[in-house]
Amino acid sequence: MKRDAIAIKPEDNVGTAIRDLPAGVTARVGIGEEVVPVPLVEDIPYGHKLAIHAIEKGENVLKYGEVIGRASCTIEQGAHVHVHNVESLRGRGDLPRNP
Amino acid sequence: MKFIGYKRNDGSVGTRNYVGVLSTVVCANEVARAIAAQVHGAVAFSHQQGCCQTPPDLKRVTDTLCAVGTNPNLHSVLLVSLGCEGTDLVRVARTISESGRNVETIVIQEEGGAALTTAKGVLLAQQMASEASRLHREPCDSKNIVLGLKCGSSDTTSGLSSNPALGVTVEKLIQEGATVIIGEITEIIGAEHIFASRAKDPETAEKIMALVERMENRAKAVGADMRGGQPTPGNIAGGLTTIEEKSLGAIAKAGHATVQDVYEYGCKPKTKGLVLMDSPGREPEILTGLAAAGANVIAFTTGRGAPQGFPFVPVIKITGNEKTWNHLRDHMDLSVSGVMSGELTLEQAGELMYAKIEETASGALTRAELSGYVQAMDIYVTGPVI
Numbered sequence: 230m231k232r233d234a235i236a237i238k239p240e241d242n243v244g245t246a247i248r249d250l251p252a253g254v255t256a257r258v259g260i261g262e263e264v265v266p267v268p269l270v271e272d273i274p275y276g277h278k279l280a281i282h283a284i285e286k287g288e289n290v291l292k293y294g295e296v297i298g299r300a301s302c303t304i305e306q307g308a309h310v311h312v313h314n315v316e317s318l319r320g321r322g323d324l325p326r327n328p
Numbered sequence: 329m330k331f332i333g334y335k336r337n338d339g340s341v342g343t344r345n346y347v348g349v350l351s352t353v354v355c356a357n358e359v360a361r362a363i364a365a366q367v368h369g370a371v372a373f374s375h376q377q378g379c380c381q382t383p384p385d386l387k388r389v390t391d392t393l394c395a396v397g398t399n400p401n402l403h404s405v406l407l408v409s410l411g412c413e414g415t416d417l418v419r420v421a422r423t424i425s426e427s428g429r430n431v432e433t434i435v436i437q438e439e440g441g442a443a444l445t446t447a448k449g450v451l452l453a454q455q456m457a458s459e460a461s462r463l464h465r466e467p468c469d470s471k472n473i474v475l476g477l478k479c480g481s482s483d484t485t486s487g488l489s490s491n492p493a494l495g496v497t498v499e500k501l502i503q504e505g506a507t508v509i510i511g512e513i514t515e516i517i518g519a520e521h522i523f524a525s526r527a528k529d530p531e532t533a534e535k536i537m538a539l540v541e542r543m544e545n546r547a548k549a550v551g552a553d554m555r556g557g558q559p560t561p562g563n564i565a566g567g568l569t570t571i572e573e574k575s576l577g578a579i580a581k582a583g584h585a586t587v588q589d590v591y592e593y594g595c596k597p598k599t600k601g602l603v604l605m606d607s608p609g610r611e612p613e614i615l616t617g618l619a620a621a622g623a624n625v626i627a628f629t630t631g632r633g634a635p636q637g638f639p640f641v642p643v644i645k646i647t648g649n650e651k652t653w654n655h656l657r658d659h660m661d662l663s664v665s666g667v668m669s670g671e672l673t674l675e676q677a678g679e680l681m682y683a684k685i686e687e688t689a690s691g692a693l694t695r696a697e698l699s700g701y702v703q704a705m706d707i708y709v710t711g712p713v714i
Contacts, residue, residue, distance in 0.1 A: 231669075231670040231671065232670030233670065235488060235667070235670075235674075237488075237492050237580070237674065245488055245567065246567075247488065247667075247668045247669070247670060257670070259670065259673065261673060261674075261675065262673060262675075274567065275484065275567075276484035276488075276566050276567030276568075277567040278567065278569070290569075292573055292576065293492070293576040293577075293580055294584070295519075295522050295572070295576055296522075296572070297569065297570050297572045297573040297576060298569060298570045298572065298573070310569070311564075311567070311569050312564060312569050315569050315570065316570075317569070317570035317571060317572060318570075318572065319518055319555075319570065319571050319572055
């Protein structure tokens with residue numbers, strides 16, 4: 230079955246879009262052999278992440294079965310997951326340096 | 329994995345059976361290449377080192393030539409020396425000989441110039457190639473595989489398809505007893521704590537962290553901050569959110585395998601399973617380092633299309649980018665773009681890679697070998713040229 234996004238490991242709570250996905254469609258997220266439907270509440274560009282389930286503020290964002298950051302606010306299921314709602318635990322490139 | 333390979337006297341197994349014409353110093357490169365060009369079954373290894381370097385670097389060059397000269401894919405070796413180099417020619421020749429290989433040395437300043445040295449070298453290499461051609465491949469299995477890993481010219485597809493799929497293949501090969509070598513310390517920065525958490529024991533975890541710190545400090549010493557500004561604006565526009573995510577995309581090549589040990593550049597692992605080797609990310613240095621570490625096949629994932637191969641270790645080019653696959657026909661060996669279109673799972677892509685490694689080990693030629701895109705090699709040195 231065709232997929233619109235892929236999760237790398239079953240533990241991941243984000244999938245990554247393998248094509249541009251508009252808000253309103255139900256994305257078919259591949260998790261191994263399974264395909265899980267996720268209704269999108271925002272546009273998800275190619276290469277960007279979507280929340281497979283809702284992610285609470287402060288909860289770990291998991292990709293590759295590992296923590297890639299922490300949600301800086303609550304993220305709805307099917308929302309865009311990126312620098313505006315995820316904090317790195319190791320530092321990030323788009324913020325100005327601390328004086 | 330079942331493949332047919334060349335069994336060497338030192339217990340290693342080759343997936344190729346070349347006569348290696350190794351230049352011991354940059355000034356001997358032209359002769360090494362001229363000899364190899366005239367002998368079927370001989371390949372040249374050249375580099376930019378061996379002279380006007382600090383003692384630690386000259387030791388590194390000598391050590392690496394010893395190791396490259398004993399790569400399992402070499403049947404025999406012809407060393408081409410200028411005569412005045414800093415490389416310890418005697419040690420290189422002795423080490424290769426002690427591995428049970430035939431080794432000959434020719435010295436340009438003694439033979440009397442390039443033309444005469446080339447002529448002598450051609451005749452020696454022809455004799456070696458004739459002997460090599462009498463050797464047959466024999467049945468071998470996964471425990472004879474030493475797989476080197478590399479990713480280059482990465483794009484969005486790398487972290488989503490080719491790298492995690494390679495991780496699937498690597499986990500399977502390791503279960504079957506293979507050795508797998510990952511380098512590119514630069515790519516681990518940001519996820520080194522995660523990589524270290526997969527170490528066999530705390531001592532190994534500490535070595536991983538130390539290797540990353542050393543690489544960062546080397547860059548800092550010349551004013552480069554490797555961590556700040558990562559991910560780059562381009563990465564962020566492309567969807568990468570954190571440096572952890574970016575680096576995890578790179579180390580996905582190794583799957584979730586336990587890191588058994590950590591080695592300096594070009595050192596042969598004394599263990600099976602996954603090992604980390606100090607190296608930069610650049611092809612000439614890392615491919616040479618992997619060959620020195622005994623890799624008999626290399627899996628190289630690429631997004632936009634990196635063409636470089638190695639003279640006597642097959643470098644399999646794998647891409648998840650359909651455009652690259654269709655567009656760079658003379659450089660790509662396998663497409664896993666089906667993962668990006670949603671038609672292939674990572675597990676299925678991993679199986680395709682496994683099959684490709686198996687057939688390559690048995691003799692199927694890679695595009696880099698077919699196109700001869702194997703010249704630009706070098707040895708990783710860290711000191712100044714003096």
